[in-house]
Amino acid sequence: MWEVAWWRPGTWGGLAMRVGQVAFAGASIGVMASGAGFANYTAFCYLIASMGLQSLWSLGLACLDVYALTVKRDLNNALLVSLFVIGDWVTALLSFAASCSAGGVMVLFKRDVLFCRRYPQLPCGRFELAVALAFLSWALSATSAIIMFCLLAAF
Amino acid sequence: MWEVAWWRPGTWGGLAMRVGQVAFAGASIGVMASGAGFANYTAFCYLIASMGLQSLWSLGLACLDVYALTVKRDLNNALLVSLFVIGDWVTALLSFAASCSAGGVMVLFKRDVLFCRRYPQLPCGRFELAVALAFLSWALSATSAIIMFCLLAAF
Numbered sequence: 585m586w587e588v589a590w591w592r593p594g595t596w597g598g599l600a601m602r603v604g605q606v607a608f609a610g611a612s613i614g615v616m617a618s619g620a621g622f623a624n625y626t627a628f629c630y631l632i633a634s635m636g637l638q639s640l641w642s643l644g645l646a647c648l649d650v651y652a653l654t655v656k657r658d659l660n661n662a663l664l665v666s667l668f669v670i671g672d673w674v675t676a677l678l679s680f681a682a683s684c685s686a687g688g689v690m691v692l693f694k695r696d697v698l699f700c701r702r703y704p705q706l707p708c709g710r711f712e713l714a715v716a717l718a719f720l721s722w723a724l725s726a727t728s729a730i731i732m733f734c735l736l737a738a739f
Numbered sequence: 740m741w742e743v744a745w746w747r748p749g750t751w752g753g754l755a756m757r758v759g760q761v762a763f764a765g766a767s768i769g770v771m772a773s774g775a776g777f778a779n780y781t782a783f784c785y786l787i788a789s790m791g792l793q794s795l796w797s798l799g800l801a802c803l804d805v806y807a808l809t810v811k812r813d814l815n816n817a818l819l820v821s822l823f824v825i826g827d828w829v830t831a832l833l834s835f836a837a838s839c840s841a842g843g844v845m846v847l848f849k850r851d852v853l854f855c856r857r858y859p860q861l862p863c864g865r866f867e868l869a870v871a872l873a874f875l876s877w878a879l880s881a882t883s884a885i886i887m888f889c890l891l892a893a894f
Contacts, residue, residue, distance in 0.1 A: 624851060625847060625851050626843075626846045626847065626850055626851055627843040627846060627847060680835070680836070680839070681835070681839045684835070684836045684839035684840045684843070685839045685840055685842060685843025685844075685846070686843065687840060687843075688781075688782040688839070688840025688841065688842075688843040688844050689840075689843050689844060689847050691781045691782060691840070692780060692781065692782060692844050692847065695781055696779060696780050696781055737892065
């Protein structure tokens with residue numbers, strides 16, 4: 585269960601992790617985009633862009649996992665895994681930066697400048713949920729980045 | 740020059756990197772704390788806390804480097820390096836999160852809600868400089884986290 589090999593690309597574990605990343609990133613985009621006025625804030629736009637990149641990358645790898653499971657092909661070669669390592673680290677870093685900056689702005693809105701109380705039309709609840717979903721997506725993405733790195737180190 | 744061994748703990752390269760981290764983190768704290776009203780913003784307080792942790796950790800390791808250089812002791816053992824890896828990764832992650840959230844708030848102030856233009860008493864220039872210094876400190880910290888990891892992997 586806790587072995588790295590269970591979660592490598594082209595397995596059910598790897599597919600589950602990719603689907604989770606796509607689901608959380610997509611949910612974060614959906615919730616954020618449904619909050620009126622998000623486009624006035626750079627950090628929230630950047631969150632959507634970064635979650636878009638995350639979901640595209642994870643969706644691509646999920647498709648590759650499905651293909652590998654269907655034709656029973658082994659994706660465990662050094663070139664592919666090093667490609668996955670680079671992509672996963674880059675997307676995880678961008679997701680983390682986006683989640684942190686949007687989170688910083690949310691804390692400012694709620695606690696420091698009290699925008700949420702002063703402007704009740706601002707959908708703070710939605711923004712918060714979107715940031716929380718982005719952090720979940722980042723957590724899964726960071727996990728798979730670490731797993732890919734361990735797989736690469738094992739070559 | 741570009742070999743990992745040049746930058747390992749207990750060498751002049753390692754000491755230079757630690758001194759750089761302490762200098763940038765200390766400068767970031769100083770510039771931020773000299774900006775009136777920073778304490779009203781959670782993200783800026785968190786930046787100071789995180790840079791404080793970063794400078795304490797790096798200062799401790801700098802002292803250890805000086806000691807190792809003075810008595811010509813080799814710090815290259817697996818237990819010490821794994822301790823350094825954990826500490827460096829944790830501080831680098833916290834510094835990155837703090838820099839990103841403070842950066843997100845700065846972008847909001849300058850471009851979205853125009854606080855810098857509306858409230859000229861807000862020392863935006865200082866806040867920006869502090870965030871930039873925090874990013875520089877993070878960059879050095881991330882570099883040494885990666886170097887420590889490579890050293891650990893070589894055991």
